[in-house]
Amino acid sequence: MVSSCLASEGKTTTISNLASVMAELNKKILLIDLDLRKPAVHKQFNLSNRMGLTDLLLNKDDFKVYLHHIYPGLDVITSGKIPANPTEVINSNAIKDLIKKLSDYYDYIFFDTPPLVLVSDPLTIATFSDAVILTIAHSEAEREVVRKSIDSLKQVNANIIGAIFNKIPVSKHNKYYYSYY
Numbered sequence: 001m002v003s004s005c006l007a008s009e010g011k012t013t014t015i016s017n018l019a020s021v022m023a024e025l026n027k028k029i030l031l032i033d034l035d036l037r038k039p040a041v042h043k044q045f046n047l048s049n050r051m052g053l054t055d056l057l058l059n060k061d062d063f064k065v066y067l068h069h070i071y072p073g074l075d076v077i078t079s080g081k082i083p084a085n086p087t088e089v090i091n092s093n094a095i096k097d098l099i100k101k102l103s104d105y106y107d108y109i110f111f112d113t114p115p116l117v118l119v120s121d122p123l124t125i126a127t128f129s130d131a132v133i134l135t136i137a138h139s140e141a142e143r144e145v146v147r148k149s150i151d152s153l154k155q156v157n158a159n160i161i162g163a164i165f166n167k168i169p170v171s172k173h174n175k176y177y178y179s180y181y
């Protein structure tokens with residue numbers, strides 16, 4: 001899963017890129033939008049979000065009906081209709097059972113999530129994820145906020161495998177400038 005401390009740090013952009021790159025490495029990838037509050041994966045890939053995860057959980061259909069085949073190796077399940085009770089949906093056994101089933105079909109499943117400081121959903125998602133990546137935006141998340149988010153992830157035994165430092169300003173006047181030579 002990919003999460004971040006604050007809103008708008010670049011989770012959806014990061015996870016969409018990661019999922020695409022992993023698919024290019026000949027892995028079978030499924031990207032699921034588990035941000036049931038402000039879903040945006042469908043926008044990244046220009047997909048309809050008329051039917052998605054929440055409809056799949058409700059209707060108990062064959063999951064294949066809900067897959068968007070982006071290109072060979074990359075499938076997407078959008079969020080579906082925003083539910084009245086996102087926390088309950090994320091905490092349900094139905095979602096865990098579904099993910100267990102889906103993991104038989106894919107090498108990696110990526111979950112986009114809401115921000116950690118706003119809701120408990122990402123902490124719940126961490127309990128059924130093998131690994132957590134944090135997107136941390138330059139000049140947005142303060143050190144203390146990041147520290148607290150990491151602590152709360154550790155409390156649920158999340159396996160934090162790394163962070164992506166995002167939105168780094170690229171200018172020749174600062175230390176992040178890459179010089180090509």
Ligand SMILES: Nc1ncnc2c1ncn2[C@@H]1O[C@H](COP(=O)(O)OP(=O)(O)OP(=O)(O)O)[C@@H](O)[C@H]1O
Nearest residue numbers: 004006007008009010011012013014038115166167
């Ligand atoms: N590396 C980057 N450099 C500059 N802008 C970026 C970068 N990554 C993302 N953005 C921009 O930041 C904004 C937020 O990105 P995105 O929607 O991916 O974040 P998010 O963390 O998923 O947001 P939300 O909390 O609303 O789900 C978008 O306008 C996106 O284009």
Ligand SMILES: [Mg+2]
Nearest residue numbers: 011012035040
């Ligand atoms: Mg997002």
